[in-house]
Amino acid sequence: MLPITRIREEKEQLIAGLLKRNFQNAALLIENALKLDDRRKELKSEMDAQLTELNTISKSIGELMRAGKKEEAEERKLWTGQLKEKSKNLGDELQAVEKELQDLLYTIPNVPHSSVPAGKSADDNEEIFKYGEIPQLPDGALPHWELIRKYDIIDFELGTKITGAGFPVYKGKGARIQRALINFFLDNALEAGYVEILPPFMVNEASGYGTGQLPDKEGQMYHMTADDLYLIPTAEVPVTNLYRDVILNSNDLPVKNVAYTPCFRREAGSWGAHVRGLNRLHQFDKVEIVQVRLPEESYQALEDMSQYVQGLLKKLELPYRVLRLCGGDMGFTSALTYDMEVFSAAQERWLEVSSVSNFEDYQANRLKLRYKGEDKKSQLLHTLNGSALALPRILAAILENNQTEAGIRVPSVLVPYTGFEFIN
């Protein structure tokens, strides 16, 4: 949710920025938001005036009572009826306007950073960096969904039997390499100064709103209606919401958290040609990094996070590229997003394995996540997060790119974690 003060002050830039997302009715919505805010202020002033008068009368009644002037007090009580009714009506209207304004603001996405290219779809994303050699696989190389069968390490049919499609069962070395990757990612993050968090895997509605999954992506989360809780689609949700309604001071900053969690996504309507095997799942494992920063530091932090994620990919010996997402392909709440994609040699495709974003104050405004510095004034902070990393596609790339006669070679950095060098 964009802060209304920013909308007021930077109206033209915001409208121009939103156009990069092809958000066509930005001008109209922003105009409406400002009108509603004007109305809100008007109502607030009016109501406050009514309440001031009411409070004054009430106080004087109290004084008269104490002085024993009961009749005068009774007389004044008669004055209040109209005032009460008027302020009640004003209050109701104010509440309605505030709700309307908030609902409207929820429909306006974040404004892209100046470096974000305009564009409609993934085709317009900008490749800004590429690393590594595309491996030349021997004849007869298999895609990962064949490899997992061949070595019996991941079983989709079993998952379907006990749960449903998109819930794989990891077996033997398949399970062990999952655990190895999780620990490898967590240990790296700890070394980079992140504090580990193990959050609940379900969140309440307020948390869904805090990070912007609600109301925008309601249908994408598993909703447990009996208790009105949502299974988390990413650790971003519980971890970022740790800082909901919080005022931090300089000692608390920067916040750098890392969390491993399973992620649950309904992926309604997004199954297509390229979603075989591990490419898209309803449940998968991910290690997520989250930062809370001062506004002036947030873009440096984003670069740091991007470099950090790239470092992981290099250690895993995976060829990758970095994309700067275009306006049309960016998430609703993000101001700037880098996607890291690894090359999956047997599929001959790039697979998104990480998405690193700066949300600026968009999430912080919803969360009421603020900072109070030396000047005693509070200001909104910036939030950032990134996958570091999501497991299934990393595993898919490792399986495909490292297939040899002798089996699948485990990247050497992982061997201390897996305890084996080959999956065979």
Add this chain to the structure above:
RNA sequence: AGAGGAGUGGCAGAGUGGUCGAAUGCGGCGGUCUUGAAAACCGUUGUACCGCAAGGUACCGGGGGUUCGAAUCCCUCCUCCUCUGCCA
């Protein structure tokens, strides 16, 4: 899950219908004193909104109600604690 109790400022803790945004203590910040520090003493110390400002309004777990007036009374929901039960 049943019975009972409780939710007040950063923390502890008073306050049961009016002058209470809220005593007091601790902590924080500023100062006096000191070569420096500690101690002591003095002052200060919540958030949001409206307003150019002066100032005003709201907030004592959330929501609703009674009343001229609610931290205080009523309803409801939530959370925590104790005991009993169940359970990894």
